Amino acid sequence: MERPRCYSPLALHLLLCLFSLRACSAASITAGTPDESELWGYVEVRPKAHLFWWYYKSPQKTSTPSKPWPTVLWLQGGPGASGVGLGNFLEMGPLDVDLKPRNSTWLHKADLIFVDNPVGTGYSYVEDDSLFVTSDWQQAADMTTVVRALAKEVPTLASSPLFLVAESYGGKYAATLGASIARAVRAGELNVTLGGVAVGDSWISPEDFTLSYTPLLLSVSRLDDNAGDEANNLQAMKYSTYGQDSQPGSNTIDGIMNGVIKQKLKIIPKNFTWGEQSDSVYNALVNDFMKPKIDEIDELLSYGINVTVYNGQLDVICSTNGAEAWVQKLKWDGLRTFLSLPRQPLYCGASKGTKAFVRSHKNLHFYWILGAGHYVPADQPCIALSMISSITQSPAS
Template sequence: MRLAALFTLATATLASAASMPGTWKKLVHNQFASNAQLTVPAASTKTLSDDKVQAWNVHTLAEFPNYRLRVKEETKLCDPNVKQYVGYVDVTGKSDDKHFFFWFFESRRNPEKDPLVLWLNGGPGCSSLTGLLMELGPCRVNPGGNGTTLNPDSWNNEANLVFLDQPINVGFSYTDGEQVSNTVDAAEDVYAFLQLFLTTYKQYANLDFHVTGESYAGHYVPAIGHKIAEENDALKRNRLLKNSEKVEVNLKGLAIGNGLTDPLVQYEYYADMAADEKYGPILDDRDIEEMRSKYPTCKRLIESCYKWNTAFTCVPGAIYCNNAMIQPFQKTGLNIYDIRKKCDPSNPLCYSILTDIETYLNRPDVQDALGVDRQYEGCKQDINMKFMMAGDWMRPFVRDLPPLLAKGIRVLIYAGDSDFICNWIGNKAWSIELEWDGSAGFQKAKDLPWIAKSTGKQAGEFRTYGALTFLRIYEAGHMVPYDQPEVSSEMINMWIDNRKH
C-alpha cells in the first residue's frame, strides 16, 4: 500500500501533461497540492526533553561513519510480552541529516532461533507502521485510535520482526534536506540500517533473514535483496584482505505481496482483471476493449524505460499507462485495493483504520513511549510524486531477481485475488515470463490447491519450481494480512521455515 494514491488522485492531470514534457512537474505538484491532502490531527508541539534524549542507547560502526543507531530498549506498547526496540538510524549528510524510524519485536516462540523478517510498506511514501497496526504486526489499532488489541496471527508468532519507515520522510522518519526519490538510494540506507542493527544486536546476526513487503515494495524488496547479495559477495572476496566489522546478512528469502515488480508485463493485465468474472466484471466491454487497445502504446513506452532507465524515458510511460489502465476504474466507486467493496469515504485511501492509526500514533503518551516528536502521516503524496517524476515507477527491478534465484535465495510472490491495483493476474503472468535458470520448469509446473491448515479449506492455489513460488490467495485484497490474517500467518510461517505446501 499505497500505489494507487498517485493513480487515483492524479491520472487526469498526468494525462494532460503527457504532450507537454516541460510542464509535468508543475502539473503534478498542483494536483497533489489541491486534491491529495490527508486528514490528520493537529501537529504536536512537544519536544523531547534532555532526559529522554539521554535515554537513547547510541551505536556506531566504523565502516559507516555517517550513520549511527539510536535505540530505546524498554518500550512496552503493542505486545508487552516480547522484547522490543524502537529508535532511529541517524545519517549525517554534507548539507542535511536523515533519521529513519524503526520498531522491532522479538519472536513470540523462540527469538534465539527464529528468523529475522524485515517488513516494508509501499506507496512509495507510506509508513511501514501501517503493516504493523493494520496488517501483520503484533497488535491492531482499535477503532478511534484509543489503543490496540493483540493480534493472534502476527508474523512475530514465529519470527523476529522489524518495521522500517523508509524512504526518508515516511511515517516517523524525517529530514530537513532533500528526500530520497529512487529505489536504489533507498536500498543503500536500508542496508546501512541492517549492518548497524545486526552488529549491535549480534544475537540476530546469524539468523535466517527475509525481506518482505507489499505494493511498491515490489521495487524495494528486489533492490534490497540485490544490495545485500552484492555486499555479501564483496565481504567474502575481501575477508582475507582486510578486517571488517560488517557482517554477512544471512539472506534466505524474499516475499512480495501484491507488488509492482515488472510493469512491462503487469500493465497488460489490467484489462483482464477488469473483465474477470469472480468479482465482476467491474467495467463494461467498451472500457475493457479501450484499455486493451492502449496497451501497445503503453508497452512501447515501458520498453523505452527498460532500455534506457532514465527519468526522461521512464516518466512518459508512468503518465500514459496509469491514465490508460487505471483511470477507467475511478468511475466505479469501488475500492481499488479490494474490488469486493466500495471505497470508504471516511479516508481518501478507502480504509477508516488508516485514520485510527494516525490518531493513535499522534497521541502524546504513545509518542512519549516511542521517543518521537514528529507528526505522523500514514502516506505522503509528495514522496510519491518525487519517485514518479524521477522515473522510478516503471523501472525493471524484476531484473534483480534472476541472480538471487541463481544463488538459491527463495522468492515468494503472493497476491490477494480481489486487488485491482497490483492484481494477481499480472503478478502471476510476470512470474511465469521471468527469465531465470528455472524458467522452463516453472512454466511447466502445475497450479495446485493450497489447503490452509488453520481452516481446512482451500485458501488459494500455488505454483512452485526451484526457488520461485507464486501463490494466489482467495478472498483477499491488496493487503492480504488484513483480509486473511490466519491464512497470511500460516503462509509466512511455512515460507520462512521452508516447509512443503
C-alpha cells in the same frame, strides 16, 4: 540523542556502564523496553536523512540447529506509506489499531522489524527536501545502511536469517534491497544471512500490471464492451492510472501514531506529525515509478536466494495475471520446469475449503491467495501466517 560515555573513573559508574554496554556502544539504538523485547531508533543514513525502525522480539522464540529462528523485515508500499504504522498496526504486528493483541501476528513465527522507508515516510524524516530518494536503488543504499546498523545493534540478527517481505511498491524496495544486501554479503562487507525475499502483490513490472487491467475487469464484469474498448485504447498508449496506495483504512491510525505511540517511543521530534502516506516521497520517485525490477529478481535467483511471489486473487492494482506475466519473463534457468509443475492446494484452520495454491521449484515459489485483495495479511490472516511460516522455515509449531 547523545550516547552515554563510559570514561568515569568512579568504579560504581564503570560498573553501571558495563551493565548497559549496548547503550554505550550502540549509537543507532535510542530507546526500547527494559527487557529489549522491543527496540526502536533512528539511523542517519546520510547527513540530515533519518530512517526510523522498530524491532519486536517474539515471545514464542525457539530455535533448533537445523531451523534457526527467523527475522522478517517488512517493507510497505506507496511509495511513501508507513510500515511502522500501517503494516504494524493494520496487518501483522502484535497489536491492532485499537491496541489489542492480534491473534494472527507474525510474531508467532518470527521476530519482526518495521522500517518507515524511504526517508520522509512515517516517522522517518529529512532536514532538507533535496534528500528525498529519487530512485529505488538510492532507497536500497539507505536501507542497506540500516541493515548494517541493525546487524550490530539487534543481537538476534547474528544467528537469525533475515527475510525481506514486502507489499505493493514495497516489492521494488525488496528486490533492490535484496540484491544490495546479497552483493554486500558476497563482498564480505555485511555479516547477515539473507534467508529470502518475498514480494506480495508487488509492483515489480508496472507494464505487465497495466496491461492486465482491461482483460481482468472485463472478466469480472466491472467493464462492459464499450468501456473495455476505451480502456484498450488507453492501454495501447501505455498510460497508467495507478496512483497512491489505498491503504487499509482506519479512523484512528493517525490518532494513535501521533498520540499514544509517539508518547511511548519518546524519541520522535516534538513538533513532528506522523502521516500514513507521504506525497513528497511519492512525487520524488515519480521517474522510477514505472521502471521494472525483474532483473533484480533474476539476480537474487541466480545467487540461490529463495524468492517468493504471493498475490491476492482479487487484487486489481497488482493483479495475479500481471504477476504471472512478469514471472514468465524471468531468465532464471529453472523457469521452464517451474511453469510446468501443478499447483498444490493449501488449507488453513478449521475450514475444509481451499485457501490458496502454491507452486515451488528450487528457490522460486508462487502463492495464489484466494479471497484476498491487495492486502493479503489483512484479508486472509490465517493463510498469510501459514505462508510466512513456510517461507521462513520457522521452527514454531
